[in-house]
Amino acid sequence: MLWHITIFSISGLALVILLYRVISIARLPVHLRWELAPAPHEKSRWKYGGSYLEEQEWWNKPRRKSLLQPLKYMAVEILFLRGVWKNNRNLWPFSLSLHGGIYLTGGMLFLSPINAFLIVAGLPAEITDTLAEIISYVAVIGFLAGSAGAISLVFKRLVDPDLKPFSTAGTFFNLLLLAMVFVSGAVCWFYQGEFGDLLSLFLSKLITLEAIRVMPLTFILYVAISLLFLLYLPVSSMAHFVIKYFLYHAVRWNDEPLNARMESKLRNLLAEKPHWSAAHTGTDGQKTWGEIGNGVRDEE
């Protein structure tokens, strides 16, 4: 049961840490507006970057927000790295290769438990074998693309004069860890063969809590490195795959005008007592934000 305990506890721990990080960010106070055009939720205007503030007396007009456009925007951004393509074309193939590898590996991890369930459910072998074969191909393309992306980015960061000064030990650690995940997967795939079958079988044993018999060394190595990565992922900057939501939706596209719900939160925040040392601020840790503003005339 060592496999079961290790995998479930590491996965659970990673999920808890990630959730904690997400909740910590979500619970940060409402901030002052700092939006940036274009905001894709603007139905007819977003293509040229327009906003509802282009309407005369906008406060008397209904807001027409698109829910679909931000999703489409983010899908292209996430899958094809639109921002890098548009603004950093030299980096794009490397970054796409890495991210493509991650997405395909993600696809593999999505399909494998399904196949494991199908195996447990006793579906005909033709179906599960076919799915295992698909998983296998998805996996190998992902491993190769990811390895190429991660390794080439390590080299690019070592030699590119733009990237080199900004590449810290942490940056290299992230890339090398990713490279190890992909390379170990690729080694297992090529050395062992029938990777999809192996993974599906492994996961089905996990799900049914059955004993996992001796696994090939290359597979054990791949799983171990992946678990290490999984544990590290939520505490690293690679958690941006989730946090990006906040950077876009809570800041860049957050142009929501003041409303009653927000106002009650803001009343609490305006009651906070800032403490800055410069004399002109008049903040001594006793006055609230609201009082600082109110006191201007009195000071004169």
Next chain:
Amino acid sequence: MKNNELRFREFFENADSQLVKIEINHLIPLPSPYDKSQVSAWRELDTDQRRRLVCNLDGFIAAGLPVPQNAAEEQKYIDQFVKGLKKLLSRESNWTFLQPLLLSLDFCVKCQTCCDSCHIYLASGRNALYRPAFRSEIFRRLVNKYARKSSSLLSRFGVDEIKLNWATISRLYELSYRCNLCRRCAQACPMGVDNALITRELRKLFSQELGWAPQELHEKGTQLQLKVGSPTGMKPKVVKDNLDFLDKDFSEVTGLNIATPWDKSGADVLLLPGAGDILSFPESIMAFSILCNAAGINWTLSSEAPGYDGVNYGLFYDDIQFVKIALQHARIAKKLGVKKIVMGECGHQHKAMMAVADRILTGELNIPRESSMTFLENLVFSGRIKFDPDRNNFPVTLHDPCNIVRNLGIVEPQRRILRYLCPQFREMNPHGVDNYCCGGGGGLSLLAGANFIGWKVNISGGLKFKQILAAFSDCPGSGVKKYLCAPCLNCKLQFRDLLEYYDAKEKSGIYCGGLAELIVNAMVDLKNPFITWGEY
């Protein structure tokens, strides 16, 4: 050293020596007759300035920090800086921007995608010091090393190349005024990281904790505005006298009866102009007066300080000052009982009052606020004023103020006016939300410094100037008068310096003015042209 090489370590070494030297032959080339051989180089700092002021960055001085008297004074500032770092991460002292700051600090992947979006970096010939991410990365490393307790192991992993000393903070202070806060880099960032926001947080730390801010923004800016009503120094009586004089003067010139209304209770519109327009670009405020009167708008100006000056330099460097001024503006509008506040042609004022202050102006202070772009568009297309577009039959291009366009998404109203009223309107490239900053954004247009104007016109304004010339490339020379429409007071101040420095009026016939002036110039009722192609 190559132009694009700068190691982080150098930033905190040798506090007394200049970190980089900007070579004029590295800058982006301008077309003839503005190529480098014909452009005068900037003024070097003299011995006295070097003795009195900290000048250890790039040979320019924007902030004008006095040299500390001894090591103890330096240490005092270093200690304050650490305290300030911690306060920036606290809810009570910085709830205003805590979430955006933490997100931008923690999730930059250091891909340098932001670099080529920065007009300063490009115009400098890709000088490494001006990378948008350079100052952010120094700040990030300082925060991780000196202000965070909990994540010591992980956050310090790989960020050893930083040291907090006098060189670091004095250079960082000056470097925080090498950014226009235009947010073009934030727009380019695939992660959504905002280096301009980080720069503004840095400026806040220096101002709110150490009391350091350029005097043009602070003593002669927000402090003066809170004390007398306006950074121009104009008190209510002086403003009223000046406008009274302008009313008479412009009535005589235009043949119209111009009377600017003051303090009308219950008016539909409170116009919140930038008082700098009254002194430097009086045609702008007069154009608004003419248009509002011609359209029969029930409008008013306020003579209560600071209600006649809509600027809020707090937006550039200090949240506390920002809050104080924004609340004052809203209170004055409330007292007058106006139905809405209309922003003057001033970019940062738009952003300050329409967006950033939106979450401060709660309850009765939440008075509707509208852009002058939409307000003017409504006047033009209301049918209440007759226009003859042929009166504007000269080349016109539009500069997009970052704070109105990229930051608020107000893109088309001003264009619809220009397409209707200016037969020779042409766009710059790029334009709209992808525009380049004028080079004076983020308060830099106000900074004169010791020799800072040389930096503003050559580096921060270089790419914009090139863009303007390209927009008018079909009609070179001074024979054809050309109008650069910049609906923003700060942009106009920057363009005034830029056009004067390059002698662009003489060489290319380029003049700069606002949007309202072009509208008035096309009015059928006007006997003489409103645009006189005179001094701006």
